[in-house]
Amino acid sequence: MSRRSLLLFLLLLLFCMSSRAYAVDEENCLLCHRYSGLGRIDKEGRKHLYYVNESLYNQSVHAKVRCGECHTDIKGFPHGTVKKVDCAAVCHLVDPSSNTPFSHAKMIEKFELSVHGRGPKDKPKQHAEDLPTCTYCHDNRIYPPVSKLAKQEQGIAREILDRCRGCHTRDDWTNVFYYHFTERLNQRRSSKRMVELCTSCHEDEEKMARHNIKTVGTFRDTFHWQAIKYGDPNAPNCITCHAPVGYFSHEIMPKTDLRSAIYKDNLVRTCSNQGGVQACHPDATPSFAQGNIHPAQYKTGFYENKADALLRKREIEKGQMKPFQTLLGQTLKVAAGDQRYYQNIILLLIKYFYMVLIGGLIGCMIVHQVLDYFATRRELRRVVSKVL
Numbered sequence: 001m002s003r004r005s006l007l008l009f010l011l012l013l014l015f016c017m018s019s020r021a022y023a024v025d026e027e028n029c030l031l032c033h034r035y036s037g038l039g040r041i042d043k044e045g046r047k048h049l050y051y052v053n054e055s056l057y058n059q060s061v062h063a064k065v066r067c068g069e070c071h072t073d074i075k076g077f078p079h080g081t082v083k084k085v086d087c088a089a090v091c092h093l094v095d096p097s098s099n100t101p102f103s104h105a106k107m108i109e110k111f112e113l114s115v116h117g118r119g120p121k122d123k124p125k126q127h128a129e130d131l132p133t134c135t136y137c138h139d140n141r142i143y144p145p146v147s148k149l150a151k152q153e154q155g156i157a158r159e160i161l162d163r164c165r166g167c168h169t170r171d172d173w174t175n176v177f178y179y180h181f182t183e184r185l186n187q188r189r190s191s192k193r194m195v196e197l198c199t200s201c202h203e204d205e206e207k208m209a210r211h212n213i214k215t216v217g218t219f220r221d222t223f224h225w226q227a228i229k230y231g232d233p234n235a236p237n238c239i240t241c242h243a244p245v246g247y248f249s250h251e252i253m254p255k256t257d258l259r260s261a262i263y264k265d266n267l268v269r270t271c272s273n274q275g276g277v278q279a280c281h282p283d284a285t286p287s288f289a290q291g292n293i294h295p296a297q298y299k300t301g302f303y304e305n306k307a308d309a310l311l312r313k314r315e316i317e318k319g320q321m322k323p324f325q326t327l328l329g330q331t332l333k334v335a336a337g338d339q340r341y342y343q344n345i346i347l348l349l350i351k352y353f354y355m356v357l358i359g360g361l362i363g364c365m366i367v368h369q370v371l372d373y374f375a376t377r378r379e380l381r382r383v384v385s386k387v388l
């Protein structure tokens with residue numbers, strides 16, 4: 001083979017290889033963005049990295065979307081500052097179920113109706129900057145390899161993908177669709193990461209106080225969290241309860257909303273989670289469902305947490321709630337809401353009882369061991385001096 005035809009052959013091979021992968025970078029953005037040093041420091045001193053790793057990008061959920069379909073305002077190079085991406089933008093992909101151009105617009109519409117939405121256009125919510133945006137919760141997710149999925153979820157395996165390949169002979173096409181389905185057979189975030197995500201705001205006392213809701217830090221004191229920590233696949237995370245079977249992941253509603261999964265009349269359904277991926281409490285009764293999922297945080301007399309304190313203060317001012325101190329002297333027959341005070345005192349007493357018990361036990365054990373050590377030494381010395 002002559003040198004020239006070898007070159008031609010190589011070029012052809014290269015051409016074929018690249019046409020098999022998705023032609024994401026038709027616009028040549030990676031010409032510059034492939035350099036890992038591309039970035040800058042803004043006026044506030046924050047670092048921005050503008051590097052895009054091509055091979056990771058090609059394994060991500062947006063692999064088939066071209067850069068310019070999201071970053072729509074880039075017309076020439078070098079380009080200046082780039083506008084924020086609108087997740088409702090329509091891309092070249094077509095939804096095969098309806099043959100319509102694809103966008104997240106429908107999803108955004110629903111999201112806006114949830115508690116995290118910005119509220120009606122003419123009357124936006126106060127402190128809208130506290131609300132999560134699409135990119136707060138989502139990055140450009142990478143599809144995990146089949147081997148990793150197979151370890152986590154039943155029914156997913158390399159040999160099943162091989163079966164698809166028996167009919168669908170183009171591997172990249174088959175891979176993409178296999179990942180597309182299997183990725184969605186379960187919640188993608190681990191329960192731990194879900195809790196981290198939601199609590200990044202919902203444990204922020206100031207932020208939550210601005211919106212008149214309690215923080216949920218005590219979730220980490222509950223059995224549910226312990227189960228998550230030790231990897232129980234049935235343990236519920238925030239989404240399991242706040243967007244259970246029958247709700248889309250974004251349809252989180254305030255507890256006052258009749259449609260909310262945590263509206264008082266829907267709690268039995270939520271606890272039982274019939275038909276859900278997680279097996280929960282199929283025999284839940286109304287009284288079971290009244291259980292306190294997010295116990296309040298008080299120390300006796302003091303509030304541990306500013307948001308709770310503010311909320312209680314408002315309730316007391318409105319006359320809906322009696323101050324704690326005046327309650328202590330009264331009988332237990334108080335308004336239903338007040339029961340929580342007593343529950344918390346009992347919980348705290350139990351906590352302190354165990355702290356003293358366990359601390360005392362371990363303390364005594366250490367003292368016992370130390371005394372035992374000296375006694376043994378003395379005994380040894382006595383025996384040795386006798387023998388000598």
Ligand code: HEC
Binds near residue numbers: 032082
């Ligand atoms: C000629 C080189 C070059 C090309 C080609 C290029 N970029 Fe950039 N891009 C840069 C540089 C340099 C920066 C940093 C600009 C700055 O600091 O203001 C940047 C920044 C960006 C940013 C961040 C802007 C910001 O203000 O946050 C985005 C988004 C971006 N590019 C997208 C793209 C897309 C999409 C394409 C392809 C359509 C592309 N770029 C092509 C050089 C390039």
Ligand code: HEC
Binds near residue numbers: 024057062071085
């Ligand atoms: C599905 C839509 C989508 C696609 C496709 C996409 N991006 Fe982005 N990109 C985003 C979003 C969202 C952000 C976050 C900033 C924002 O909200 O505008 C971002 C941010 C960036 C940034 C700036 C990072 C920073 O720290 O500010 C760069 C650079 C960038 N993209 C380059 C690219 C390149 C190059 C491609 C093609 C390989 C690409 N993007 C494809 C949605 C997209």
Ligand code: HEC
Binds near residue numbers: 163165174177
């Ligand atoms: C027995 C052969 C066979 C096997 C095995 C098979 N498919 Fe298919 N697949 C087909 C045929 C034939 C069609 C077209 C069916 C139609 O249009 O009604 C199709 C259609 C599809 C489509 C729709 C494509 C479109 O654009 O309309 C997807 C996606 C798909 N298969 C993915 C898979 C995946 C993933 C697997 C493995 C889990 C798989 N297939 C296993 C034969 C097979």
Ligand code: HEC
Binds near residue numbers: 108132134138186
């Ligand atoms: C409060 C956090 C949060 C916000 C804000 C949010 N999402 Fe989600 N979204 C989730 C969770 C949780 C899921 C369930 C997926 C999982 O982790 O398995 C999800 C699922 C999705 C899915 C389904 C595909 C998948 O990967 O499972 C899409 C698409 C999506 N979100 C798009 C959006 C868009 C567009 C916005 C902006 C309007 C948005 N999300 C805002 C938390 C959020």
Ligand code: HEC
Binds near residue numbers: 224241
């Ligand atoms: C086992 C189910 C379950 C889990 C898991 C769960 N919640 Fe809840 N959540 C509820 C129920 C039921 C209520 C309403 C009853 C109440 O006030 O205690 C509620 C109430 C709330 C409220 C409203 C508080 C108020 O008084 O306005 C917020 C905010 C909240 N949860 C966030 C979260 C976050 C964040 C997580 C994850 C760390 C989480 N939840 C985990 C069931 C759950």
Ligand code: HEC
Binds near residue numbers: 136197252253254
């Ligand atoms: C970026 C911050 C942020 C993140 C992340 C976030 N939230 Fe929220 N959430 C808020 C704010 C702010 C409100 C109050 C909205 C309002 O005032 O209408 C709220 C309200 C709620 C409520 C309604 C409480 C009630 O009864 O009024 C629930 C339930 C809730 N969030 C659950 C979740 C869950 C579950 C997640 C994780 C998937 C999550 N949130 C992630 C900021 C956040």
